[in-house]
Amino acid sequence: MAKELIRLENISKAFGDNLVLDNFNLTVNENEFITLLGPSGCGKTTTLRIVGGFETPDSGKVIFEGRDITQVPPNKRHINTVFQKYALFPHMSIEENIAFGLKVSKKSDAYIKDKVKYALKLVNLEGYEKRKIDSLSGGQQQRIAMARAIVNEPKVLLLDEPLGALDLKLRQEMQYELIRLKNELGITFIYVTHDQEEALTMSDKVVVMNDGRIQQMGSPEEIYNEPENAFVADFIGDSNIVDGIMVQDRVVKICGTIFDCVDEGFGKNKPVDVVIRPEDIILSKPGKGIMDGEVIHNVFIGVHYEMEVLAGGFEWLVQSTKSFPVGSKVSMRVDPDNIQIMHKPKSHDEEAIALDV
Amino acid sequence: MRKGLKGIYIGLVLLFLYLPIGTLMVLSFNEGRSMAAWTGFSLHWYEEMFKSRMIVDALYNTFMIAITAAVVATIIGLLACIGIQAMSNRSKNIMLGLNNIPLLNADIVIGISLMLTFLMFGISLKYETVLFSHITFCIPYVILSILPKYRQLSSSTYEAALDLGASKPYAFFKVMLPDLMPGVVSGFLLAFTMSVDDFVVTHFTRGAGINTISTLIYSQVKVGVRPTLYALSTVIFVLVLIILVTANIISNRKNR
Numbered sequence: 251m252a253k254e255l256i257r258l259e260n261i262s263k264a265f266g267d268n269l270v271l272d273n274f275n276l277t278v279n280e281n282e283f284i285t286l287l288g289p290s291g292c293g294k295t296t297t298l299r300i301v302g303g304f305e306t307p308d309s310g311k312v313i314f315e316g317r318d319i320t321q322v323p324p325n326k327r328h329i330n331t332v333f334q335k336y337a338l339f340p341h342m343s344i345e346e347n348i349a350f351g352l353k354v355s356k357k358s359d360a361y362i363k364d365k366v367k368y369a370l371k372l373v374n375l376e377g378y379e380k381r382k383i384d385s386l387s388g389g390q391q392q393r394i395a396m397a398r399a400i401v402n403e404p405k406v407l408l409l410d411e412p413l414g415a416l417d418l419k420l421r422q423e424m425q426y427e428l429i430r431l432k433n434e435l436g437i438t439f440i441y442v443t444h445d446q447e448e449a450l451t452m453s454d455k456v457v458v459m460n461d462g463r464i465q466q467m468g469s470p471e472e473i474y475n476e477p478e479n480a481f482v483a484d485f486i487g488d489s490n491i492v493d494g495i496m497v498q499d500r501v502v503k504i505c506g507t508i509f510d511c512v513d514e515g516f517g518k519n520k521p522v523d524v525v526i527r528p529e530d531i532i533l534s535k536p537g538k539g540i541m542d543g544e545v546i547h548n549v550f551i552g553v554h555y556e557m558e559v560l561a562g563g564f565e566w567l568v569q570s571t572k573s574f575p576v577g578s579k580v581s582m583r584v585d586p587d588n589i590q591i592m593h594k595p596k597s598h599d600e601e602a603i604a605l606d607v
Numbered sequence: 608m609r610k611g612l613k614g615i616y617i618g619l620v621l622l623f624l625y626l627p628i629g630t631l632m633v634l635s636f637n638e639g640r641s642m643a644a645w646t647g648f649s650l651h652w653y654e655e656m657f658k659s660r661m662i663v664d665a666l667y668n669t670f671m672i673a674i675t676a677a678v679v680a681t682i683i684g685l686l687a688c689i690g691i692q693a694m695s696n697r698s699k700n701i702m703l704g705l706n707n708i709p710l711l712n713a714d715i716v717i718g719i720s721l722m723l724t725f726l727m728f729g730i731s732l733k734y735e736t737v738l739f740s741h742i743t744f745c746i747p748y749v750i751l752s753i754l755p756k757y758r759q760l761s762s763s764t765y766e767a768a769l770d771l772g773a774s775k776p777y778a779f780f781k782v783m784l785p786d787l788m789p790g791v792v793s794g795f796l797l798a799f800t801m802s803v804d805d806f807v808v809t810h811f812t813r814g815a816g817i818n819t820i821s822t823l824i825y826s827q828v829k830v831g832v833r834p835t836l837y838a839l840s841t842v843i844f845v846l847v848l849i850i851l852v853t854a855n856i857i858s859n860r861k862n863r
Contacts, residue, residue: 304769324766325769325770325772325774325775330771331767331770333763334763335761335763337761337766337767338767339764339767339768340764341785341786350771350773350781354771354772354777355772398767399771402771402772
C-alpha cells in the first residue's frame with residue numbers, strides 16, 4: 251500500500267473575483283509521478299504554488315507527512331521546484347547555481363563539491379561546473395535547473411511545465427530523462443503541464459483539471475480509454491464526441507445506427523454522450539461495416555492518414571494507416587470495447603455536484 | 608565621398624561638444640591673465656587655487672555633499688523600488704507619477720520651496736540643509752534608473768532562491784541585488800553628477816559661509832573672473848571624468 255505524502259484538503263483560492271481553486275482535494279503518495287493536466291487557467295499552477303509555499307490558500311489545509319504546513323514559508327519546506335523558465339541565477343556559474351541550496355543549509359565544502367559533481371553526472375552534464383549559464387542551450391539549462399533542485403534531496407520535486415520552452419525532439423528526450431531520474435532518485439514528482447501527451451507518457455497518475463476542479467483522476471490508460479466526461483475526452487487526445495441513445499444495456503444508437511457496446515446500467519432509451527477515438531474507427535469498402543459514409547477530407551500527417559468521414563450526418567475524425575481518397579464511399583465499424591458511453595451533463599451545476607461526490 | 612561627409616559631420620559634433628572644455632583647459636595653463644592671448648605655460652593658477660582656502664573648502668564641500676547625497680539617495684531609491692514593485696498596478700502608477708513630478712519641476716521652484724520649508728519649520732540654513740536638499744532631488748533619478756532593471760528581473764529567480772532554502776534577506780542580497788547592480792550603479796552616478804552640477808538648489812538652501820564650487824564661482828564672477836577658476840573647472844572636469852570612467856570599468860568587469 252502506497253504511503254501518503256501530501257494531502258490537499260478543501261483548498262480554495264481566489265485572485266480578486268476569479269475563483270481559481272474551488273474546494274480542491276488531492277492526495278499524493280510517496281514515490282509517485284503525478285501530473286496535473288489542464289488548459290491554462292485551470293488552477294494547476296496555483297495548486298503547485300500552494301504546495302511549494304508561494305501562495306497561501308484562502309481556505310483549506312496542506313498536509314505534508316502528517317503535518318499541517320499551510321503557513322510554512324517556502325524556505326522551510328522540504329520541497330524543491332523546477333520553474334517554468336528555469337529561474338537560474340544568471341550571475342553565478344553552474345557550480346554556484348547547483349550549490350546554492352547546499353550553501354544555504356551550511357554543508358561542508360567537500361560535501362558540496364561531491365554533490366554538485368554527482369548532480370551534474372545525473373543530468374548528463376559532467377564537467378560543466380565552471381561554465382556560465384548563458385553559454386548553455388535551453389535543454390541544458392533545464393537540466394541544470396533539475397540538478398539544482400535535486401541536490402537538496404527533497405522529498406517532493408515540483409515541476410512547473412519544465413519542458414514547455416523546448417522543441418519537440420528535445421522535449422521527448424527530456425521526458426525519458428525525467429522518468430529515469432525519478433526512478434533513480436525514488437522521490438515524488440508533482441508535474442504540471444497542459445500537454446496531454448507529456449502527461450500520458452510520464453505519469454503514474456494523471457489529474458485532469460478544469461475551472462479549479464478535478465475532472466478525472468486515474469492512470470494514463472484509464473484517463474485515455476475511459477474518460478468520465480466530455481471535457482476529459484476532448485482534452486485528452488483527439489476524439490469524436492457524439493450524441494447517442496442508450497437503447498438498452500450493451501446497445502447504443504448513434505446517428506440512427508445501432509452499435510454494440512460493453513457499457514451497462516444507463517437505463518433504457520437514455521440520451522448519452524458517446525466517445526469514439528479516431529484510431530478506433532475501422533474503415534472498409536461500402537457495405538462491409540455498420541455505417542456507410544463518404545471521405546470528405548484526407549491529410550497525411552506522418553504516422554497515419556487523418557481523414558474526415560461524413561456518415562449519419564456527423565463528420566467523423568478517423569485515423570488510419572490505410573488511405574481512402576477524398577470522395578470515396580466507405581463503411582465504418584467500431585469494436586464494442588472501443589465505444590465509451592458517458593452520462594450527459596444535465597446542467598453545469600449538476601455536473602459539478604456529480605464530480606465532487 | 609559619403610564616408611568623408613560622415614566623418615566631417617561627426618567631427619563637427621565632437622568639436623562643438625569638446626572645444627569649449629579644451630579652450631578652458633588650455634587657458635588654465637596660460638601664464639598671463641588674458642582670455643585671448645597665450646603668453647606661456649605655467650602652473651601658476653593651480654598653485655593659487657590650492658592655496659586659496661575658499662576654493663579648497665568649496666571643492667571639499669562639493670564632493671562630500673555629492674558622495675553622501677548619492678549614497679543616501681541610492682539606498683532610499685533602492686528601497687523605494689522594492690516597495691513600488693510590490694504594489695498593485697494602480698498604486699504603482701500613482702507612485703511613479705509622484706516620482707516624476709519633481710523631475711520635471713524647475714530647479715528654481717525646488718530650491719525656493721525647500722528654502723521656504725526649512726525656514727517655516729525653524730531650521731536655519733546650513734551645510735546639512737544643502738545635503739538634505741540634494742538627497743531629496745536625487746532620489747527620483749535613482750528610482751528612475753533602478754526600476755526598469757527591476758521590471759526585467761523575473762520574480763522566479765527570487766522565488767527559486769526561497770525554494771532552495773534561502774531566507775528573504777539572503778535571497779535579496781545574493782540573487783536579486785547582483786542583477787540590479789547595473790541600475791544601482793547608474794542611479795548612483797546620475798545622483799552624483801546631478802549633485803555636483805547643481806547650483807540653484809544649493810544657492811537657496813545654503814547657510815552663510817558655505818560654498819560649493821558652483822556657488823563660489825557665481826559669487827566670484829560678480830567681482831571678475833580670474834584664471835584660477837579655469838584651473839578649478841579643469842580639476843572638477845578631470846575628477847568627474849575619473850570617477851565616471853572608474854565606475855564604468857568596474858561595472859563592465861562585473862558584467863563579464
